[in-house]
Amino acid sequence: MKASSQYTGGCPGNCSCCEGKTNIGSIKGDLTIALVGQPNTGKSTIFNMLTGASQHVGNWPGKTIEKKEGIFTLDGKIGHVVDLPGTYSLTANSQEETIARDFILHHTPDVVVIVVDASQLERTLYMVAEVVLFPVPLVIVLNKKDAAEKKGITIDAKKLEERTGVKTVAMSALTGEGKDELMEAILSTDSDAEYCKPDLNKSFGPVYKEVLELLRENKISGYPVEWAALKLLEEDKAVVADIKNVLDAKARHRLGVMLKACKRGTITGADARFTWIKRLTENSQISEKGRVKQHRFDRLALHPLGGTVISLVILVLGIIAAYIIMLPLMIPGYILFLLAAGTLRDVLIPVSPLLGSMFCDGILYGVSAGLVMLGFIGGVFFILGIMESSGYLARLAYLFDPYMNRAGLHGKSVIPLLMGLVCNIFGVMGTRVIDSSRQRLVTLVVTPVIPCKALLLVIGFITAIFFGHLAVPIFLSLIVVMIAYIIMTSFFLRKYILPGEQTGLIMELPPYQKPIWKDVFMYVYTKVKSFWYRGFWFITIAFFLTWAAVYFPGGSIENSYLAAFGHTIEPLGRIMGLDWRLFIVLIISFFSKEATLGVMAVIFGAAVSDTVNVNFISIDMAIWAVVNGDFGAYLASAGITPASALAFIYAVFFSLPCTGTLAIIYGETRSYKWTAGVLCYSVVMTFLMGSLAYQAGRLIF
Amino acid sequence: MYRMKTLEIMRPGAKGTVKDLDGNQSFLSRAVSIGFTPGVEFTVLQNYRHWPVVVWLRDTQVAIGRDEARKIVVDESK
Numbered sequence: 001m002k003a004s005s006q007y008t009g010g011c012p013g014n015c016s017c018c019e020g021k022t023n024i025g026s027i028k029g030d031l032t033i034a035l036v037g038q039p040n041t042g043k044s045t046i047f048n049m050l051t052g053a054s055q056h057v058g059n060w061p062g063k064t065i066e067k068k069e070g071i072f073t074l075d076g077k078i079g080h081v082v083d084l085p086g087t088y089s090l091t092a093n094s095q096e097e098t099i100a101r102d103f104i105l106h107h108t109p110d111v112v113v114i115v116v117d118a119s120q121l122e123r124t125l126y127m128v129a130e131v132v133l134f135p136v137p138l139v140i141v142l143n144k145k146d147a148a149e150k151k152g153i154t155i156d157a158k159k160l161e162e163r164t165g166v167k168t169v170a171m172s173a174l175t176g177e178g179k180d181e182l183m184e185a186i187l188s189t190d191s192d193a194e195y196c197k198p199d200l201n202k203s204f205g206p207v208y209k210e211v212l213e214l215l216r217e218n219k220i221s222g223y224p225v226e227w228a229a230l231k232l233l234e235e236d237k238a239v240v241a242d243i244k245n246v247l248d249a250k251a252r253h254r255l256g257v258m259l260k261a262c263k264r265g266t267i268t269g270a271d272a273r274f275t276w277i278k279r280l281t282e283n284s285q286i287s288e289k290g291r292v293k294q295h296r297f298d299r300l301a302l303h304p305l306g307g308t309v310i311s312l313v314i315l316v317l318g319i320i321a322a323y324i325i326m327l328p329l330m331i332p333g334y335i336l337f338l339l340a341a342g343t344l345r346d347v348l349i350p351v352s353p354l355l356g357s358m359f360c361d362g363i364l365y366g367v368s369a370g371l372v373m374l375g376f377i378g379g380v381f382f383i384l385g386i387m388e389s390s391g392y393l394a395r396l397a398y399l400f401d402p403y404m405n406r407a408g409l410h411g412k413s414v415i416p417l418l419m420g421l422v423c424n425i426f427g428v429m430g431t432r433v434i435d436s437s438r439q440r441l442v443t444l445v446v447t448p449v450i451p452c453k454a455l456l457l458v459i460g461f462i463t464a465i466f467f468g469h470l471a472v473p474i475f476l477s478l479i480v481v482m483i484a485y486i487i488m489t490s491f492f493l494r495k496y497i498l499p500g501e502q503t504g505l506i507m508e509l510p511p512y513q514k515p516i517w518k519d520v521f522m523y524v525y526t527k528v529k530s531f532w533y534r535g536f537w538f539i540t541i542a543f544f545l546t547w548a549a550v551y552f553p554g555g556s557i558e559n560s561y562l563a564a565f566g567h568t569i570e571p572l573g574r575i576m577g578l579d580w581r582l583f584i585v586l587i588i589s590f591f592s593k594e595a596t597l598g599v600m601a602v603i604f605g606a607a608v609s610d611t612v613n614v615n616f617i618s619i620d621m622a623i624w625a626v627v628n629g630d631f632g633a634y635l636a637s638a639g640i641t642p643a644s645a646l647a648f649i650y651a652v653f654f655s656l657p658c659t660g661t662l663a664i665i666y667g668e669t670r671s672y673k674w675t676a677g678v679l680c681y682s683v684v685m686t687f688l689m690g691s692l693a694y695q696a697g698r699l700i701f
Numbered sequence: 702m703y704r705m706k707t708l709e710i711m712r713p714g715a716k717g718t719v720k721d722l723d724g725n726q727s728f729l730s731r732a733v734s735i736g737f738t739p740g741v742e743f744t745v746l747q748n749y750r751h752w753p754v755v756v757w758l759r760d761t762q763v764a765i766g767r768d769e770a771r772k773i774v775v776d777e778s779k
Contacts, residue, residue, distance in 0.1 A: 088735050089731075089734035122736075122759050123759040123760065126734060234726075266730050266733060267722060267739060269733075270733030271738055271739070274736075274738055292744045294762060298762070303749070397764075398752070398755070402753075501727050503731070506763070507735075508761055508763055509755065509762040509763070511761070
């Protein structure tokens with residue numbers, strides 16, 4: 001490329017997209033194709049269309065940001081498609097933007113495909129104005145051709161191609177129209193093409209030339225020189241730091257003076273791009289300019305009160321729908337459960353108490369719980385996929401922004417937090433809907449404090465038994481402390497662990513569209529797959545371990561290893577005023593919240609009654625135990641002081657996320673550091689909350 | 702007749718032109734990349750207290766937080 005004689009691309013070894021690992025893709029192909037585009041341009045639809053079932057979803061090395069790759073074949077050639085994070089620009093404001101541009105800069109893909117929304121050409125061409133400064137073969141995709149035509153916009157792709165010098169394909173990823181043209185364009189890009197670029201000379205004046213000269217004199221490599229000059233003037237922190245690093249003191253000083261002279265370069269740069277866009281689109285599209293079109297539904301859906309009511313109705317109906325849709329898939333799980341609890345156990349236990357108990361209580365319960373969850377997750381993400389594809393999710397972000405923003409979270413954080421009520425695993429998986437990785441991580445760390453339905457049952461039951469009419473204020477106090485906990489955790493994380501600027505909401509509320517089913521199914525598929533590999537096996541194993549700890553060596557809980565362990569570490573529990581029994585129950589709640597009540601029933605009831613057994617491990621069985629036995633009475637007469645009970649309630653409420661959730665936290669972050677961090681933090685918080693509640697309880701009662 | 706004000710205090714239905722943007726580079730960069738550049742016309746669609754401001758900008762609806770909207774200086778067309 002002429003304009004960048006010194007820039008050859010290649011990984012400097014410190015870029016954000018590979019962290020020095022040269023093998024950046026897990027899939028090999030003849031051509032590497034990078035897909036870029038602004039949010040809502042239909043980039044993922046195009047990715048799904050091109051790659052189909054060959055997709056591999058992972059994370060960018062060392063990052064908590066999703067990386068999607070896949071392949072397509074055409075004329076015997078294999079194209080390896082890398083879906084770069086969807087961002088509005090390529091200035092290093094966030095990890096997403098840094099990843100996208102480092103990939104283009106340092107891994108010099110063979111082709112960069114830029115997706116543009118034909119129905120909002122002016123705004124979405126912005127990304128093209130960023131990318132034309134890179135010396136890589138480009139293809140522009142004018143997506144949503146059908147939507148544009150419906151709006152009365154006709155776009156002349158040929159004219160745009162002539163003016164930009166970039167191969168341009170008009171298509172509709174929804175209908176598949178233009179797919180072949182896109183593939184052909186990808187395979188036939190010209191690496192010597194000269195592109196029409198934004199006129200930076202005119203916009204910035206002499207300072208642009210000066211910076212350019214300085215960079216050329218100093219033989220700056222690693223960046224295309226024009227792009228580097230522009231980013232310097234735009235005060236892009238990463239580029240400024242990088243270039244100042246390689247310059248000698250004199251040149252650095254000269255550059256400093258130049259940059260100081262250029263005020264508000266960010267605005268000038270954007271202006272240059274929009275001027276460029278205007279020049280390109282003049283007479284190449286016929287549109288009803290400036291027509292304001294707010295969808296009638298939005299007047300209600302975006303109303304603070306009406307919209308919130310609608311959103312809650314949609315969310316509740318969504319969960320119910322998810323359950324109903326997936327019921328056929330969950331039925332095998334339930335059948336397994338009933339078999340394990342009934343017929344099978346009656347047959348197996350007399351033959352061999354150990355094997356029968358192991359099979360029914362240790363294995364089948366876990367497998368059935370895992371299967372039910374697997375089905376439910378499919379349903380939940382099906383509904384979430386529809387909400388995302390139709391454009392409604394962005395409205396939720398707007399509606400809940402005032403609440404979430406105060407806690408330093410994103411408006412969309414409401415989704416994982418609400419899903420966490422059903423199951424924390426869902427909540428943690430649901431953090432994927434948040435676009436900003438920083439806010440996503442913060443949400444991911446606070447989600448496990450949301451009580452899942454299993455935990456709510458435990459808490460509700462215990463507070464009712466111990467505190468009677470005081471249960472309501474105690475429950476409310478838990479909610480208040482929980483909110484404070486979320487706000488403080490988020491504050492702590494943003495201040496010390498994930499420093500960065502508080503970024504308020506600036507987002508498009510895209511026009512509503514019919515959900516794109518292929519996208520929705522791909523979404524469900526990747527989620528279910530991810531749960532199958534991590535959550536399912538972890539849940540099964542956790543159930544088995546719980547069973548083993550309770551069963552061995554004696555076959556009953558009082559003389560089990562777990563009890564022995566409980567006695568050994570009782571002093572630790574004493575900090576919170578918990579005796580060994582309560583402390584064990586707390587530990588069990590780490591393996592699975594569902595087991596908590598069952599184990600409690602056994603541990604406190606065992607001494608009095610033989611009817612309750614070790615197998616009350618699953619939630620449904622726990623309810624039976626409660627209804628059938630005088631479990632409540634045993635508990636009440638078990639000699640637990642109100643202060644201890646309060647401590648226990650707080651400790652369980654703020655206790656560790658269950659093992660399944662931890663496994664999914666790892667699955668979502670791909671980081672042992674974050675997973676271990678969450679684990680340690682919650683251990684500390686459990687003890688802290690428990691001890692504080694104990695001391696408070698001693699004062700009150 | 703023009704009156705200078707910020708986007709935050711504009712009424713729904715009001716039309717205006719972006720005059721200037723305040724704030725640090727990180728905010729500026731995010732705002733301009735979604736289309737808030739000096740000279741661009743917009744229409745305010747919604748502005749409820751405590752909620753982000755919704756504007757019609759460059760052929761689409763854009764929601765912008767109140768703190769952010771306060772940094773956008775506008776000319777309101779009368």
